[in-house]
Amino acid sequence: MKILLLNPPFLDKYSKSSRSPAVTKSATIYFPLWLSYAAGVLDKEGYELKIVDAPAKCISKEETLKLIRSFNPDFVVIDTSTASINNDLNYTKTIKEALPKVKTCLVGTHVSACVSETLPRCSEYVDFIARHEYDYTLPEIVKVIEGKKALADVRGISYCENGVLKETPDREYIQDLDELPFVSEVYKKYLDIKDYFYAHVSYPTVSIFSSRGCPSKCFYCMYSQVMFGKKYRKRSAKSLYDECIYITKEFPEVKEILIDDDNFAVNQKNVREFCQMMINNQVKLKWVVQCRVNLSYDTMVLMKKAGCRLVVVGYESGSQKVLDGMQKGITLKQSKNFNDAAKKAHMRVHGCFMVGNPGETKETMMQTLNFAKSLRMDTVQFFPLMLYPGTEAYKWAKDNNSIIAESYDEWLIPDGTHNCVLSTPEVSSKELVEFCDYARREFYLRPRYLLMKAGECLTNWDDLRRTLKAFGTFRKYLFK
Numbered sequence: 001m002k003i004l005l006l007n008p009p010f011l012d013k014y015s016k017s018s019r020s021p022a023v024t025k026s027a028t029i030y031f032p033l034w035l036s037y038a039a040g041v042l043d044k045e046g047y048e049l050k051i052v053d054a055p056a057k058c059i060s061k062e063e064t065l066k067l068i069r070s071f072n073p074d075f076v077v078i079d080t081s082t083a084s085i086n087n088d089l090n091y092t093k094t095i096k097e098a099l100p101k102v103k104t105c106l107v108g109t110h111v112s113a114c115v116s117e118t119l120p121r122c123s124e125y126v127d128f129i130a131r132h133e134y135d136y137t138l139p140e141i142v143k144v145i146e147g148k149k150a151l152a153d154v155r156g157i158s159y160c161e162n163g164v165l166k167e168t169p170d171r172e173y174i175q176d177l178d179e180l181p182f183v184s185e186v187y188k189k190y191l192d193i194k195d196y197f198y199a200h201v202s203y204p205t206v207s208i209f210s211s212r213g214c215p216s217k218c219f220y221c222m223y224s225q226v227m228f229g230k231k232y233r234k235r236s237a238k239s240l241y242d243e244c245i246y247i248t249k250e251f252p253e254v255k256e257i258l259i260d261d262d263n264f265a266v267n268q269k270n271v272r273e274f275c276q277m278m279i280n281n282q283v284k285l286k287w288v289v290q291c292r293v294n295l296s297y298d299t300m301v302l303m304k305k306a307g308c309r310l311v312v313v314g315y316e317s318g319s320q321k322v323l324d325g326m327q328k329g330i331t332l333k334q335s336k337n338f339n340d341a342a343k344k345a346h347m348r349v350h351g352c353f354m355v356g357n358p359g360e361t362k363e364t365m366m367q368t369l370n371f372a373k374s375l376r377m378d379t380v381q382f383f384p385l386m387l388y389p390g391t392e393a394y395k396w397a398k399d400n401n402s403i404i405a406e407s408y409d410e411w412l413i414p415d416g417t418h419n420c421v422l423s424t425p426e427v428s429s430k431e432l433v434e435f436c437d438y439a440r441r442e443f444y445l446r447p448r449y450l451l452m453k454a455g456e457c458l459t460n461w462d463d464l465r466r467t468l469k470a471f472g473t474f475r476k477y478l479f480k
Contacts, residue, residue, distance in 0.1 A: 001142055002048045004073040005035045008091040009054035009061045010084045011416035016055070016108070019222060020386045021081040023416030026199035029056055031187065031207045033260070034107070034134070034227075035079050039190060040181035041135045047142065049190065056195040061091065065098060073102060075145055077130075077138060080108035082388050083411035089122055096125035103127045103145050107134050109226045110408075113390030115158045115167065123160035131156050132227055133173055133212070135180065173213065173229050178239040183208055184247050193251065200310060200350050200379055201288050202256035202462045206247060210240045210274075214262035216292065217327040218314075219392035220357070223262055226390035232266045237273035244278065248285050255462070256286035256309065264289035268299045275299075275306035283307065290314075293330050293338035300345045310348040310378060313338065317353065317364065318371025325358035327392075332371070339375045348378040355435060356385035358396065361426045362435075369439045373446070378456075382439040384420040384432040397422055404429055 007016055014023050015030040032053045043049055050071050054064045068076070076095055080088045092104050105128040111118055112131045119126060130137040137156045143149035151159065156171030174180070184206050187193055193204050211234040214224040224230055240259075247254055265271050278285075279302075289303075290312040300311070315335045317323050323330060342349050353372055355365050372380060387394045387403060397403050405411065405421035413419045423429040443449065 001075065001146060002071060002073045003042055003050075003138075003142065004068060004071055004076045005032075005039050005042075005049065005051045005079075006064075006068075006076055007032045007035065007053045007055060007079050008084075008088055009059055009064045010087045011412075012055060012058040014055040014084065014416055016079055016081045016084065020383070020418065021083055022412055022418045024199075025417055027197055028199045029196050030198075031191070031193075031196050032056070032079065033183070033207060033209070035077065036183050036186045036191070037180060037209075038077070038107075038135045038138050040183060040186045042139060042142070043186065043189070044181055045139055051186075051190040053191065053195070061094070064091075065094065068095060069098060072099070075103045075105070075142060077105050077107055080106050080110045082110045082408050085110045085114075085408050089118070089126070092122070093125040103141075105130055105138070105141060107138075109222050110389065113226050113388070116165065119158055119165050120160045120163055123163070127159065129158040131158060132170065132229075134171075135174060137171055173231065173233065175233060177212065177233055177235045182243045182246055184243055184250070188250050193254070198258055198288075200312065201258045202286065204251075204253055205257055206251060206254055207258040207260050208243060209261055210235045210259050210264065211261045211266065215266065216263065216329055218329070219327045219396070220354070220385060220387075221262070222388045222391055225392065226388070234267055234270055237270050237277060240274050241277040241281075241283075244283060244285055244287075245281075248283065254285075256288065259287055259289045261290060263292050265291045265295045265299060268296060271299055272302055275302040275308075278306040288312065293334045295338065295341075297341040297345060300341055300347055304345050304347050308347065310350060311342065312350045312352065314352045315372070315375070317355075317357065318368035319359070319364035321359045322357050322364050322368075325360075335371075336375075339377075343376050349376070351375060351377040351380045353380065353382050353439070354385050355382070356420070356422050356424065356427065356432050357393075360424070362431070365427070365435050365439075369435075369442060372439070372443055380440075380443050382436040382443075383418065384429070384436060385422055386418065387422055400424070 011023050013029045015021055017030040017033040039049055039051055052067055078088060078092050096104060104126055106126055107130045111129045115129055128141055140149060140154040144151050155168050158167045187206055193206055197203055198205060212228040213231045213233050215230055215232050247257060286307045286309045288310045293313055316328055320332050353368055387397050402424050403421050404423045410421060411419055420429045420433050
């Protein structure tokens, strides 16, 4: 059985695995994270595999089809996202026309949330949809193709039978994440890590996860609401430490990794245990994580000592009313205390802010900008609220007739960067976008910030290289 896992050709450098898929303004291009984790399970079972990440390789549709014909797979798994879904479906049809006997399976956030929009309409070329977390769903579909298992016995799939949509019960989420193969092993065998870049992480890097699921209630989050659920599941500290050791041995050029959990520090005891292993064994590997503002100072100090260079944190808003409306579950005081603790611990911070949530007005947006300028952050991002099917945010906007797009293609503008499809009576789509552009200029072009960044670049080669690479793309958005 030959299996192809495909991120289909679309826009060059389109980051499908991002929480907000698009061509980024910072030149960031994500690893095909979930295809890679699933590939690890299939590889362990001995199947012949190939991963093709066409956007990362900047491969055309014609070139990709040549690769597919050459490999001649029996089963093709196609990743999807909201902004690319029409392209994803069209390319699946192209594959089916080229290889009529091949079985096709769609995976990813969009089809997990929108099964009935895809089937039975596209059933001539879409054989299966593997919903939500699909690592163990794919091997069972393979057994169906091999005639070793009944289709109805595979949990977490949707398919058509005689033109009628059939859906099996959802698959339970994986409880023991330690049993999954290291995704870095998959990168080593099937990908070139130099194809991927994260603006806030030293290049080259690898991106891994130490947990899935997030207990927070943020109403915009696509991962927790569509893919991995609200129940937090973690790898053991030993498993994460062992993968870090593997990376240092197999990727000696990698000096820093991204641990891309929704919230790395849900279980701070586990974090401290991991940090202590890194410290005790003097592992020379830096790392970047995402956390919430309830990360304690003591844990932060230990993280810093263990190699953590930067924490990505969602402050989101400078208005408590807006924070409450998006169900963020934090206070402005907590955010300020976190920032003070990070400064004291000499921990760098990348701050995330979004506008357009319930209760947002022009006044609250300015409160957010002023709050951001009051914090000490290494880098920052301002985005309009991104709406994705399956989230409470999407339902809220749809129920209030606030989505102005008529097609999923409109989730992006022609250059592949995000489009704002949200427009409320208080703030229009145009005003949301213009504010984010203004806020970036106001934050980054302050003399105080420029002096700080210049000092970092002059004293650290990695900072200089990372900043120049990101700035090469970002400057056209900063100065427009």
